Amino acid sequence: KLVLFLEGRHNAVIKELEREMKRAAGKEEFEKAALIRDKITNLKKILTYQEMATRVRGDRDAIAFFRDEKEAFVQVFFVRSGKIIGREGFFLANTRYETDSQVMTSFVKQFYDSAMVIPPMILLQHPIEDRLVINNWIKSKAQHAVNITVPAQGPKKELIDMVANNAKQGLESIRFKLVSHGAIQNEVLGDLKNLLNLNSVPHRIEGYDISNLGGRMAVGSMVVFEQGKPSSSRYRRFRIKTVEGPDDYSMLKEVISRRFKHGELSADPEWKTLPDLVLIDGGKGQLCAVLDVISSEIADRVSFISLAKENEEIFTTHSASPVVLPKNSQVLQLLQRVRDEAHRFAIGYHRVVREKKHFESLLDKVEGIGTKRKKALIKQFGSLEGIRQASQEQIAKVQCISPELARRIKMAI
Structure with a gap:
């Protein structure tokens, strides 16, 4: 069947599966029949996608999202030579106070910051802020012209609508997983401790990231996940005070130093509560930089790791080599959510600082x-x-x- 499908004989494959489904149902093998039915549905869905892609010529990324009151799910379809060759989904927590354009802007900056391949055209569901600035930045990373557009009609608009519908299904699916029984979440946290040799089960995880524009108006973010779920009321943000120019290592050092200094000196119980795990957005260099400013007392009580975007490598204090987990690992997916949330929160705060500076300069x-x-x-x-x-x-x-x-x-x- 796979050979027939790859040869383009799609109808023959579907008809054969339909015959198998009827035979299974006739033998009262209803579970088997249901599985075959799902295969048929998925194959028809793939054919619909591919038919749509053939009408959108060339190489494209198509990005759309679906959101509810608190969260959003972004779907990216990769179209190459008129065929959909893959797709990725991303869950964004705490988007309640962001406009559609702000959600799209934050995601585009985050996604193309680590994208290995950038096509000549990017189709978006909503316009982005600072389009020319971001377009030039993406162009410099791609080393070729890149057209960012929001289609209003035609095949490109139909493709975006289809991606948005997939995003809706993605959000519904991940919401179901998030509200699953608490024992599953506890199991993931236990696996996280064992896989990375942490000091304790990470009931409280803090994620950190830096956002700046060539070193200007630099900010840092701290997000908090408790029992594997974001706790937005405990998020904190930092204006970088001691670092001049684009030096992310030194900026991370400042943010981490200030966080744990608050823990020592502040009367605020939120600062007093230490995390079980600190996750840094970056690689081995970022992790080593942070460890330079951590006291031995804190290092004994708190585990520190970093997660690099390019290959999703996890760096720890226990091994010189990174830990690489399967893409479908629930442990990796939890760490990715923390990392991506820290990145989103940093970008959002940087946008606020930038707008305020622009506002003040105009006035x-x-x-x-x-x-x-x-x-x-x-x-x-x-x-x-x-x-x-x-x-x-x-x-x-x-x-x-x-x-x-x-x-x-x-x-x-």
């Missing part, structure tokens, strides 16, 4: 705007985009903003 050009009035505007409208959308009359209602000053602000932005 600096307006005579009569000082620190107090900037804070009043941010408090009222939340962001530069919020001020842009506000009317001149709405701006004039802000404390200390006169109608004439409101007019100058609208002209400046």
Whole structure:
């Protein structure tokens, strides 16, 4: 059957499977019949995908997501020479306060930061922020022209709609797994301890990452997973204070030093609670850099590992060689969720810092705007985009903003 399918004789394969299903049902082998039925459904789905791909010529990545109130699932289809050669899915936690464009922007930056192959065209479900900047960055990584587009109609739009539908199914599937019995999650945490030779079962995992633009406006993130699930109320973020220029190692050192210094000096119980496991986004170099600033007391109580994107290698303090787990390993998938969440949270905070800087630089050009009035505007409208959308009359209602000053602000932005 496999040979027939690969030769393109799809209908013959499906008809043969349908005959097998009927024979199994006739013998009251209902479980076998159900399995064959599922195979037929999956084959028909694959044929639908491939038929769609033939109408979208050339090499493309198609990216779309489905979201609910709290989470999102992103699906990426890889189309090469008019055929879908693969797909990947990514679960994003805590997207409640992000717009569709912000979710897409964060994902595109994260995904193409480690992509091995970048096609000449990327199809997106939603537009991204800073499109020209990101487009130029992807172009420099790909070393060829890359067109990022949001199709509005035609075969490309149909392909994106199909990818979005797959994302919906992916979110439903992963949500079912996440609400599975707690014993399964405990088993995964136990496996994590044993596979990586950790000090203890990692009931609390903290993930760290850095985000910056050529060393400018650098920030760090700390995300917390408890019992294998994200605990967003315990997330923390850091503005980098001591490092100049693009030096991720030193930035990680600063963030980790400040986190554990808070643990020693702060009265806040959240800082006092130590993690069982710290996960660094990066490779062996990043892990070694962090260990340089960790006291022996902390090292005895907390396990430290890093997860490198390119080959998903896990570096630990117990071995010079990385640990490589199967892609379907639940332990690896948990670590990937922590790593990706730290990356997403860092990118989101960096975007906030960048927007605030841009906002302040624009208002600096307006005579009569000082620190107090900037804070009043941010408090009222939340962001530069919020001020842009506000009317001149709405701006004039802000404390200390006169109608004439409101007019100058609208002209400046």
